[in-house]
Amino acid sequence: MxxxxxxxxxxxxxxxxxxxxxxxxxxxxxxxxxxxxxxxxxxxxxxxxxxxxxxxxxxxxxxxxxxxxxxxxxxxxxxxxxxxxxxxxxxxxxxxxxxxxxxxxxxxxxxxxxxxxxxxxxxxxxxxxxxxxxxxxxxxxxxxxxxxxxxxxxxxxxxxxxxxxxxxxxxxxxxxxxxxxxxxxxxxxCKPVVLNTRDIQGNRLVYFQLLKELNDPLVGFDQLERIIQRDVSLSYKILKYVNSAAMGIRTKINSVRQALTMLGKQNMEKFVTLVLLKGLSADKPNELLITAIIRGRFAELIAARLRLRGQTSTAFLIGMLSLADALLDRTMEKFLSELPLSDDIVAALLRKPSVLTSILEMVIAYEQGNWEVYETYCRKLNITSGEVNNMYMDAVIWELNIEH
Known part of the structure; x- marks a missing residue:
């Protein structure tokens, strides 16, 4: 069989x-x-x-x-x-x-x-x-x-x-x-073009500053709403994502406050990060952001399958941010030094041993068709190839629904 x-x-x-x-x-x-x-x-x-x-x-x-x-x-x-x-x-x-x-x-x-x-x-x-x-x-x-x-x-x-x-x-x-x-x-x-003298300029700087505030564990709900409402384009994008087929929300969402309430804090952070990374990737191949989104959703589904309570959203962010170095053309170490990310996220992005790191490694191995490495992580996480294959396809289709 x-x-x-x-x-x-x-x-x-x-x-x-x-x-x-x-x-x-x-x-x-x-x-x-x-x-x-x-x-x-x-x-x-x-x-x-x-x-x-x-x-x-x-x-x-x-x-x-x-x-x-x-x-x-x-x-x-x-x-x-x-x-x-x-x-x-x-x-x-x-x-x-x-x-x-x-x-x-x-x-x-x-x-x-x-x-x-x-x-x-x-x-x-x-x-x-x-x-x-x-x-x-x-x-x-x-x-x-x-x-x-x-x-x-x-x-x-x-x-x-x-x-x-x-x-x-x-x-x-x-x-x-x-x-x-x-x-x-x-x-x-998927590789960064690192230039030592390069800095983040223009609108990309605004998005990066928003990303920093978003990942501050002390940021409040009201503060995040004010951040989003400062940018009409950002508000529109949040509403578009929340109303997308991927969310499956039947009621039409018409305000940022309503969108944030509907999402909840964890999903709010996830989707705002997605929108901000899209803004940061304006001068990159569109496939780079597509790959980041699929990695995020793929990792989230695997974490849910492994019953990692409270860490599915973290897994999503790890998958998404695993390409932040390429999106921003800076080393991962430099990127991580500029954001107040949780220890779990930092450890996984630096490939330090953890279950979240294993999920990320398996996601990347599957994505690139590195089947021997992928099968090693399947055994390590006690998950079948058939299950992972279905989750990958779900992630691909989920990303397509978000785009539309």
Whole structure:
């Protein structure tokens, strides 16, 4: 018996807008007696993604990049899915024999994008390249010389797009652009660009000051209301979030006082922090805030499952603030020194051992498809993969409801 868990990894265009998401999956065997079957895992992703979760919700209406083995390609299993929703990643292990080439040509003629995954050039792959739409190059496995050479080799193919994957820093992202790559995948966008002389300026300073007051344990309810009401835009955003589908409140909320009363102090802190981080992230890729929100909700749901009474809101803040260094382009230590956060939050964000730290580590491992680390934390927290998978999907959909 087995189950399949699904995560997603964003793919950016040259302007750091979302182009699509690669669906990462892992089959979890209940008895550990059978080998990993990529065909079964891909089928599970498609069935779960399309029918149980909804591909539109999972990928925000952007194309889903899905790995395909030889067997999946030649069986034409894709024809029941709209071609605009799927980009077919041909695994690097697939040989370009006549049967596979014919299958890929049929799929391309049907309107599906053909993507060559983890590509390393060899002349035998020329027939695949001739019909490919996108070539993915792994920046960790390939040398800088190889990464630079591929776009140059095929520069006459104006229709061929090069995707740099495993990009782990903004320097790599900038270098890849210079070499001719126009799509990018990796967690470079979650890293801060720390400049020693940089300070927080303009509206970002106002938001940061509000965030400091919000996290002061001595701040009172009336004081927080006055803070919010100083900024018309902030008041509007709070009302919008409270009235969103994610809150499930049937009565229309029309005043800040009413919103704060309805939320209660813990939820109020959570949602105000969410709004303020959105203000602080104005010059960052939107996906960075999306990731922070999903981390927060994901961590909150796990804490609730573990029955950590009184700490679910803390878990939410830890998940959200785990990307504060990237949002503010300063080290986490610097960020934490400037806010009066609780010891539990500080310890988790500095990765000091605690149950909240374990939740954060599991959230990040799941998000990035680091399955071995993720499974270690599942065992440590005594929680099943199926439960965590459902909570991750709930967090993804919850974030989407907040946006709308």
């Amino acid at each position: 087995s189950e399949c868990i699904i995560a997603r990894q964003p793919i950016f265009d040259i302007n750091l807008k979302i182009y699509g998401y690669e669906l990462l999956f892992r089959r979890i065997s209940m008895d550990n007696s059978s080998a990993f079957d990529p065909d079964e895992a891909t089928s599970s992703v498609l069935v779960n993604g399309m029918f149980l979760i909804g591909l539109q919700e999972l990928t925000r209406g952007k194309p889903a990049f899905v790995n395909f083995s030889r067997k999946m390609l030649i069986n034409d299993v894709m024809t029941f899915l709209p071609n605009k929703d799927i980009a077919i990643e041909v695994l690097e292990t697939v040989e370009p024999d006549e049967t596979c080439l014919l299958a890929c040509k049929r799929l391309k003629e049907a309107g599906y994008k053909i993507v060559l995954d983890d590509f390393v050039y060899h002349t035998k792959f020329d027939p695949f390249i001739a019909i490919a739409d996108i070539i993915k190059v792994d920046f960790l496995l390939s040398s800088p010389t190889e990464c630079r050479a591929l776009p140059k080799r095929f520069q006459e193919r104006k229709d061929l797009i090069f995707l740099a994957e495993k990009v782990e820093s903004y320097d790599q992202y900038a270098q890849a652009m210079k070499w001719g790559y126009s799509l990018f995948q990796g967690y470079f966008f």
